[in-house]
Amino acid sequence: MRRGSVRLRLTVLFGALFLAAGATLLAITYGLVSHATNGVFVSSTNAGGGAGSAAGVAPAALPATDPLQAQATRIAGTAKAAENDALLLYSGIALGIMAVVSMALGWFAAGRALRPLRRITAAAQRISATNLHERLAVGEPDDDLRELADTIDDLFGRLDASFDTQRQFVANASHELRTPLARSRTMLEVALRDPGADAESLRATCRRVLVAGEEQERLLEALLTLARGQRGLDRRAPVDLAAVTRDVLVARGTEITASGLEMAVTLEPALLAGDRALTERGVANLIDNALRHNVAGGAVWVTVRTESGQAVLTVANTGPDVRPAEVGRLLVPFERGGTAPSPRARSQTTA
Template sequence: MRTPRRLALGARTVRWRFTALYGAMFLMSGAGLLVINNLVGLRGTRSSHAAPPGVVPDRPATLAAAMELNQLLQAELSQVKVAQSRQLLVGSIVALAVMAVVSVALGRIVAARVLRPLRTITAATRRISADDLHKRLAVAGPADEVKDLADTIDGLLERLEASFAAQRRFVANASHELRTPLTTMRASLDVAMAKPDPVPAQTAALADRLRAELDQVDRLLEGFLLLARAQHGASSDGTAFSLGRAVSAALDARAAGIAAKGLTVHDGTVDDRAWTRGDPTLLTRMIDNMIDNAVRHNHDGGWIRCATGAEGERALLVVETGGPLLDQGQVALLAQPFQRLSADRTGSDNGSGLGLSIVAAVAEAYGGGLELRARPEGGLRVAVSLPLTSVRAGVPA
């Protein structure tokens, strides 16, 4: 969020640098012209021997009278020179002040015209996100430095688009291909355990452990697919979705697990205005992961508080749990894939490490965000904000 602001400040700094440069150049040119004009004017004044206007020299009758007349004329000529020099200096100062203002204005205009193509490229590049890498700047014009920069950015976007597409294909293909041998392994295990001969206890225990591990791998692959879809395949369009109803459905579906751990579910604020828009499958999975995280990483006899609401233009969902004090630095990393807190802090070492990363990816895909905060009293606060919609059509999953 801060990067565009820094770029904008940088662009204004460059513009002011260009303004100062062009303004100084215009000002120096004007000052040079004024200096030349003053030098030429002073030289012309010095070379002028004409009598001042209004004085008609009379032919002197004697040498003394001629000398007196000469001194008078020189005194008056000196006064005229001083007056002309003063007027020329005042005019030069006024002209220089006007030239300074004009120079700054011209410098700013020229700087704006020089940087206009760069601002256009910057604005177009900001509008291109990971979901529309197919867009290009396509700057038209002569083959100059600006067009070369735009073509370089277009080439970079093309390589990024190919890289993102290859990543999506790899994750999807790998997940699907790995499910085939997993299904075969599970079927072979079931066939081996279904034989009529008595199965040793150790073999049965090993089979149960293998089934559990196969289920874990299957959940991991499903998490990969959901994460890839949320990061690169989610669309902002979709049906209206009620966060409050989805939370209630998720808690009801996990009532057995909540009761098994003796957890207390506190009824938080449930605001029926907390509606958003998106893919119900992804949004339901986001909420399910938040509830699963609260149930799985909770100690026996703990508590869970869920709340939904609307704040301004945002729909909010908050899930809080009690527990030991957590480190905020470690909590902030939980939105990244395969990041877990230690088992002694969470009370469990289960999970794929993708739950909250999927929550973050889904929230970001629909213009929202995930906030993870360690509660001062102990435990974790997970909050999701999404764009609020007033349309209450559609049935939430």
């Protein structure tokens, strides 16, 4: 048995409570019996008078100083003390026996009460990161231990979902990073293997590699931002969503002009409490997707406003339709969805 076992502590507690209750009962019983036996032998001084009455002679009261009266009082006191001592001794023996029995019964009762807890502990120790799908599944009765087991099952469920998300995130991030790295390596290998490569062609290759490196930097920054966002915000500050959106649009002015898309922008002051870097990254992702997943000669609508005291960003475009069943998947990192492009289609995302 482990040191500091709950079963041992419960057993000691049960035994101590029984001893305290038994000692209190013994003291009360002893006091009541002692009080009830006071004066039981006061009639012993009349023993001689009873014989005289039988002979027709009236009994005479003995004086208080009579030797027989004194002797009778001493005998009565001795008998009373002996009875009280015997009562105390026998009660103490009975209390000791019952204390041992109560400790044994307390040990048994504590074991029965803690058996579900030991089963919960063993199952929790068996479940690890590789089998978080298992559950304790404690059945009846519906008590505090059942509530504890259900709480632990809910915790395992959240951990299982979190681990699945992390594994999927790592797999998707690895795939996203592999593409630009493979592109840069291919361009360098082609340039090195070309026997007729001159300085200008090598410079062009280096410029393409630099562009690919910038893409990798943006991807890494996005991954770091995504990781920060999934951990939650430690500190929030006032952020003007309209100002952030304006900065993102200005930074992508050249790309917007080159795309030939029609832009309709409406920005109204809208304050929110959050992190500016994460907000800027989220706005940039929405606008980049609206520009990238669009049709030639299409349009993009960007609106920032305040509704019911909350800042709202709406980005819509004439890109592919998003089926209602796929809307939930769009909130999962690295997920893509959509059907064939349609100039009349208008998919909308609200933040």
